[in-house]
Amino acid sequence: MEPQDSKPRIIDIALQAGVGTATVDRVLNGREGVKPKTVEKVLEAARFLAESGGRPRVLAPRAEGLRLRALIGGRPGFANELLGQALRESARASGTPLQLEFVCRTDPAALAARLRACREDSIGGVIVQPVEHPFVRDAIAELIADGIQVVTVLSQMPGIDPLGHVGLDNRAAGRLAGQILGYLCGGRGTATIFHSNAIYRSHEEREAGLRSILREEFPQIEIVETISTDDDPALCFRQASDVLGRRPDLSAIVNLAAGNRGIERALLDAGRARSVQFVAFNLTPLSRNALIERSINAVIHQDMTRIAQEAIGAICTGHQGRPLPHVTIPCELILRENLRDISAGPRHPDASI
Template sequence: MPATRMMIARRAGVSVATVDRVLRDDQAVRPETAERVHVALATLRDERASRGRPAKPSVFRVAFVLPQINSRFLDHVERDIALSASFFREHRITPSFYRCDFASQRETAAFSEEAIDYDALVMAPLDYPWVERFIEVLDEASVPVVTVFSDLPGSGRAAYVGVDNRMAGRTAGLLMGRFLCTRIGTVAVLSGSSRLHDQLERRTGFSQVLEEDFRNLRWTAEPDFTEDDDGAGLAVQGLLARHEDLVGVYATGGGISGIASALHESGERARIVLIGHGLTAETRAQLAERAIDVILDQDVRGIVHWAGLAAINFLNDVRGALAIPAPETRIYLRENAHA
């Protein structure tokens, strides 16, 4: 791994901009400062040469990183990473797992110093400028980053592995419109976090279909929805109080079980179509009981596996030939809830 400008700057005690000027042979830089930068660069090169690490190691160290937020879905992802240990061993991957508070610029920057020692990263990012910078720093250090489940398409990530979330939202919108037929009313879109790109994409796709094909339905967004059951109950009470014509609810993230329970307790479940994401034992049961109309799901463990393979393909310079299948969104109704 080559020494990055940030590593040189840290070793020399100067700014990255100063390192850039020295490497461009800017004569305006003081000689003693330029000497410190050149010494730092030479030292880092010597240290890396002495390690003797091969360009293509027999085992790849890959860090799997999830945001430190309250999410049942991410808890599910964490479990599937742990359960994938044997798969990773078969493919010469030594995985490490982290939760990082990406909402904190300071913690994200601090974590980059640890992450830079890995061969590759697989991460579910939050949409903050400093998270994009975090990915850029790793890319500069030749550490490929593969995003999963939620993407940051404008960043320097090497690849994204996950479903097409805008298409998933469009699918939910089409199903909502079909279920409601010619009924007139309001559909609420509940999103757990405005910093998760997957939820923004789902909301966008959902609203596009309603605006294009179902003019009888008006949609309203409820961002930063609390995904726990108690928060879901309060959110549903507020929705019913604000929208007497509420006919549908679409949850782009977690909390669908709590929403279903709250609607059942309110006595309004029969007239409201409920669509969400994430097939679990609880949502299977609620589908069978008609407490939920539709669940959209994805192959979480498969995506974790494919992301790990994509990371080592980049390390092996298998560019443009990742051979990673495009994950599909699965649709579950009452009839196939236990299929």
Template structure:
């Protein structure tokens, strides 16, 4: 098909001028998001040469707001954004990571308000806070927002991408009940923050399974680490001194190295079942050693790929259908199926 003819057809179908189509394809700016989206949609529908079309697409700038990569899971998430973005060049999406202190909701809100002006979309991994959700809802009127890993349902987001956290908590409860057996025992739960919806949902799922099927298991304390790894070890140490009969710990978030150190210090490595999340290199080693008994891993690479596919679909960068409400899968690892180090 003649390129000039193609551009005229796109302009007519999209209800814009030929110069507007030219501005969109040559990334000259000055075109409203609504008109740009119509041009890109009709370019797809009319089958403008794909190689030519991709080369003319404006590069989308996406801000990713999340915790510092000092947390091993977020280190893996950071690496996933680098790897997956490079593996999907046809999307022409560049991701820029911004780290926030999740315990300071006001500072996080200010930062998001500041950076939103410079981007085409936001991907947010943050605790629930009314002030933050209000700010995101206002921003969502002019750009798409995705929540990743943990949801913010009142943020105006176009989709949540991540696991069903209540289900992963139920899996943790099932594993704990089966590991401890009919005798059951006292349990500790450690959350990063109760305001992180994903953590709260995991705790609810964990409690519900124990209540339904393992009545001999009794939760004696629910603790919070503030997503601080050293503090995780400290609060678990104090709890184990208060409750020497504890037989199981469910750690929803960070701090497993410190918790494992506490368990070893107290001589409980062979007596306490430890179940946690995310197969980081450090946790893989502890799983092989037997200090951690099971890890529920949510696969950050799969989540990042889904997030970029959702944005690609939103901006008409792909024709691939994406099921927005479908949770991302997770895996269960014990010592016997622990994969080798990468």
């Protein structure tokens, strides 16, 4: 019988050192970007395993020893608060301490700074809603190089490995929004798209999906304006009021982002809530009430509780040395007749749908 190779595998070293496999690969191949203390931890684990037969003698790190931070975009409001509340509850159920922060959507430098701060705070896992910006991309890559598990939620950031993700197929969600819009408008008319100022890949993918299905199946629906907002209900109200005043022929509005309450108010004030079809994203207590009152016609929904549970589970998976998963959650179409209860969560004076 040939002697067994005692050279430890990368996964064994990762389990022994309590870091990700990408960090081990980076250290063993002499690439930069890993903290000296992490380098020493990896090298010590490799030495120990080489001397002891090439298999870890300790259990994989337990989730109970993990500390998490979640960085969500925007001010606390209904949609954000539902996700934050679900993250807190999921972390509590797994016995994992979680610190939740809301970061300005339109300030990539602030988000990058908060991400980098995790390197100094003994954080083992980060859940982040990323904006598409080099500052944020570099900060996430630095966390991963340090052995910190990172999972993006709601919006993806391709090209960084290993990086987990939990969220919708947003292009498919945009196509669903376009399909229901086409049916509501009878296949013809004019539409305005509202989206966030923040550079979220999710919103870009939604818009691409929306436009693609309108071109393919509803060519007689014309998108006449695309309006950028700050997810601010007051700004959405002013912009929606303006476009309604200028376009008496407007048939439909699609909001890919937050601020639905402002658009709803503008439709009601203009007396056009029944004549202009309104398709929104994310079921919240406010959008649920608007569906009941018929001032919103359809909501494309993503289950924040499931997103939170999957994100916490993904971090724990990575903490145990296994690859971080990419989880696509189902996209739901919510109409007036299939409404379900949804937790209101804490109410804030600037709450938005």
